[in-house]
Amino acid sequence: MTQVAIKSPFKADHVGSFLRTVPLKEARKAYANGTINKEALKAVEDQEITQLVQKQIDVGLQSITDGEFRRSWWHLDFLAGLEGVELFETEYISQFKGAKTKNNAIKVVGKIDFNEHEMIQHFTFLKEAVERYGDGSQVAKFSIPSPNMLFTRIQEDEYYNGNRKQFYDDTVAAYQKAIQAFYDAGCRYLQLDDTSWIDFVSDERIKAAEEKLNDNVENIIQSRVNCLNDAIANKPSDLLITMHICRGNFRSTYITSGGYDQISDAIFAQLHVDGLFLEYDDNRSGNFKPLKSFKRNDQTVVLGLITSKFPTLEEADSIKKRIREASQYIPLENLSLSPQCGFASTEEGNELTEDEQWKKIKHVIAIAEDVWGKQ
Numbered sequence: 001m002t003q004v005a006i007k008s009p010f011k012a013d014h015v016g017s018f019l020r021t022v023p024l025k026e027a028r029k030a031y032a033n034g035t036i037n038k039e040a041l042k043a044v045e046d047q048e049i050t051q052l053v054q055k056q057i058d059v060g061l062q063s064i065t066d067g068e069f070r071r072s073w074w075h076l077d078f079l080a081g082l083e084g085v086e087l088f089e090t091e092y093i094s095q096f097k098g099a100k101t102k103n104n105a106i107k108v109v110g111k112i113d114f115n116e117h118e119m120i121q122h123f124t125f126l127k128e129a130v131e132r133y134g135d136g137s138q139v140a141k142f143s144i145p146s147p148n149m150l151f152t153r154i155q156e157d158e159y160y161n162g163n164r165k166q167f168y169d170d171t172v173a174a175y176q177k178a179i180q181a182f183y184d185a186g187c188r189y190l191q192l193d194d195t196s197w198i199d200f201v202s203d204e205r206i207k208a209a210e211e212k213l214n215d216n217v218e219n220i221i222q223s224r225v226n227c228l229n230d231a232i233a234n235k236p237s238d239l240l241i242t243m244h245i246c247r248g249n250f251r252s253t254y255i256t257s258g259g260y261d262q263i264s265d266a267i268f269a270q271l272h273v274d275g276l277f278l279e280y281d282d283n284r285s286g287n288f289k290p291l292k293s294f295k296r297n298d299q300t301v302v303l304g305l306i307t308s309k310f311p312t313l314e315e316a317d318s319i320k321k322r323i324r325e326a327s328q329y330i331p332l333e334n335l336s337l338s339p340q341c342g343f344a345s346t347e348e349g350n351e352l353t354e355d356e357q358w359k360k361i362k363h364v365i366a367i368a369e370d371v372w373g374k375q
Contacts, residue, residue, distance in 0.1 A: 006139055006189060006240050008300035009275045009336050010062045011375055012368035014361060015244055015304075016143045016191060017074060017342030018067035019354050024048045028347065045070050046125065053129040056138075059358060060365045062375065063141040063189060064134070066126040067344070074193060074345040075145035076104055081117045082174055084110035084159065085150070108159050112150070112170040114177040119144065120185050127186050139189050142182060146194035146243065147175045147231040148224050168227065175231035183239050192232075192273070193244045196224055200262040201286075221263060225270045232272060242275035242302070243267075246341050259286020264293040275300040280322070281307035281340035288322075291329035301330055304340030306364050311356035313363050316370070323371055337368045 020028075027044035030036040049066045056064045071077040080087035086109050119142075127140040151171045160167040182190055199209040199220070206217050213220055232241050245260075245267070260267070260278065267276060268291070280288075280303050294301065303326055305319050319337070326335055343350050343357050352360075369375075 007274070007298075008240070009242055009277070009302050009338075011336045011372040012061070012365040013063050013277075013302055013336055013338045014061065014065075014364065015193075015277060015308075015339060015342040016065040016068060016141065017344045018052060018065075018069075019344050019350070019352075019357050020067075020069065020347050021048050021051075021354070024069055025347075049125065050129050050133075053126070054133050055358070056361075057130075057134055059362055061361065062138050064126070064130045064138050065141050065143065066122060068143070068342070070122055072347050073104065074143070074342070075149050076106060078117075078119055078144045079106050079150055081119065082150070083113040083115055084108055084170075085112065106150075108167070110159050112167070112174050114174040114181065117178065117181070120181055123182060123187055124185050140187065141189040141191060142187055143191040143193055143244070144178070144182075146192040146196070147171050147227050148194050148196040151227050152196045152199075152224070168223075172227065172230045176234055179232060179235055179239070179241075183236050188238060189240045189242075191242045191244055191277070192228065193246065194228070195246050197245045197263055197267070201259065206262065217262070221266050225266050229270070229272050240274050242277060242300075243271065243273045244277035244341075246279055246345075260290035261286065264290035268293040268299075269295045273299070275302060275336075277302040277304060277338060279304045279340040280326075281305060281309075288326045288329055291326060294330045294334070297331070297334065300334055300336055301326075302336040302338045304338055306337070306339045306360055306367075308339040308341050308343045308357075308360065309350050309352075311352040311359075313359060316363070316367050319367050320371060332372075337364055337371070339364060 023044055027036065027041050031038065031041040049069050052067045052069065053064055068074060076087060079085050085106050087104055087106055089104065123140065123142045126142065130138050130140040151168060179190065199205050200217065209220055210217055228243065235241055276299070278301060291301065303323060305322055306314055323332075323335060323337065339360060343352070343360075
């Protein structure tokens with residue numbers, strides 16, 4: 001069975017990560033303690049991912065992920081697998097409101113490149129599981145951090161010595177290789193997760209970004225548009241690439257608040273992605289007015305109106321009303337629905353149960369079917 005080719009995100013979609021299961025948590029703890037080896041850990045990961053794939057298909061999802069079950073972090077695991085990038089322990093750096101993360105970060109120690117990355121095998125396993133248990137209407141979706149997460153968030157640079165152009169060129173080239181490698185492995189739905197845009201959601205964060213980079217906000221935004229567009233410039237025509245913008249998601253907390261006003265022209269009119277997953281689950285995300293910058297009739301905006309942070313189910317009629325409000329700016333056929341973020345951007349996961357997680361997913365599907373019909 002070949003991978004399904006799709007032109008836009010599904011009307012009921014999701015960001016990708018799921019709460020880690022008890023067997024997986026126990027296996028990862030045993031591996032960290034040295035009581036099982038990597039092969040034993042992989043066997044448990046394979047088993048739990050296979051069951052997760054079956055569960056997603058059973059509840060009616062069409063985009064199927066591995067839940068990021070092999071990862072500790074949504075971004076660091078991928079970035080640390082690039083050549084020239086290392087994971088290290090740093091001083092406490094968590095920016096989340098009321099929660100503490102592990103003190104992990106990345107640093108550049110050599111020329112950035114992409115070669116023999118283990119996540120290609122991770123995708124291959126997912127794709128084969130989807131083909132084995134699906135009916136042909138599902139697609140294996142894989143997420144990796146945006147190139148901006150490397151280009152803008154390096155804690156230490158021991159190699160480029162301030163040469164930002166070379167740093168940029170190597171980052172873009174590495175991502176072009178990565179995208180082609182995933183495509184060659186059969187990937188037709190790739191998501192780029194990018195939290196760098198939160199630098200522009202408030203005057204305070206804009207000022208901090210300008211001071212840090214010694215540049216004005218317009219130039220900084222344009223550099224991030226260029227980095228992503230250049231990275232995906234050579235993507236095959238039948239590869240769907242979306243971008244997810246988040247304000248932070250760790251143990252049901254967040255990093256910051258603010259709307260899309262400052263970046264609306266950039267993300268809607270300039271980015272060449274096929275779809276945008278936007279966080280709209282509470283007042284921290286602002287209103288729908290920035291959607292007025294939407295330009296492309298071949299692009300889908302996925303409204304993250306269902307929160308993945310808390311178990312309470314939103315009122316269906318209220319969500320439908322908000323979709324109608326958004327359709328004043330973007331045609332209904334160019335809109336989709338999803339949770340605002342994953343359920344476990346890190347292995348710790350958000351503060352809800354697996355059962356509550358699946359109720360959220362079913363809620364998304366039911367509302368989407370009421371609005372757009374059964375897909």
